[in-house]
Amino acid sequence: MDYLWLKALHVAAVLVWIGGLLVVAVAIAALSLSKEAAERPDRTAVFAVRRWDRHVTSPAMLLVWGAGLSLAMLGGWFRSPWLIIKLVFVLLLTVLHGFLSGTLRKLGRSDEPPASFGLRHAPLLIVISVAAIVVLVVVKPV
């Protein structure tokens, strides 16, 4: 019973985290695509995304880790290779989130240049990582 409640909490937190992460990634991609300042999205919109990231997405990420590690301990999953591979992807998403979040803060300032080319591909990287995580958790191929 506790395990299922924890699992429900984990999945809900994952949905909120990934949703918020994609919003940040797409916002940065949009900012880096526009070369002229006039073309850039409204700063109010950037501010709203940052506020959501700070108050909702980042706490959701911590909840994902807390609930996820508790589930792994309760279920004795730490010896399973699929979980180890999954953790690599989750770490990648966590680092990417920190980087994107900081970059968005930087882009919120008027005097900063647009993001580097590589960041435009962040949304795709997130989608691929999430797909890999879902396959690892649901199918457990290894």
Next chain:
Amino acid sequence: MSPQERAEELTQLRRMRAVSLLEGSTLLLLLLVAVPLKHLAGVSVATHIMGPIHGLAFLAYLWMLIQTVSGGGWSRSETTRLVVAALIPFGAFVNERALARRQAMLGGSG
């Protein structure tokens, strides 16, 4: 830097300092209370509680560090120093002092 940007930067530094102190304190509790309790008194419940709490605090600390540094305004040497200190035990306290100095430089009180 506009006053609003300065205020935001100060908030970020304050938050980063708080997470640094949290990381350092949970490590202290783990090493000075929980581990001796386990090995000297045979009570392992403290390590079972403090271990994951410190793990999460460390994760939050590293995440905040990545976010703070990628937010810009840090030189390459400052970034290297912050990251190296983050990875050594009790380096969070060293970083907390560095963040406090930067906060004072920007005009914020401790």
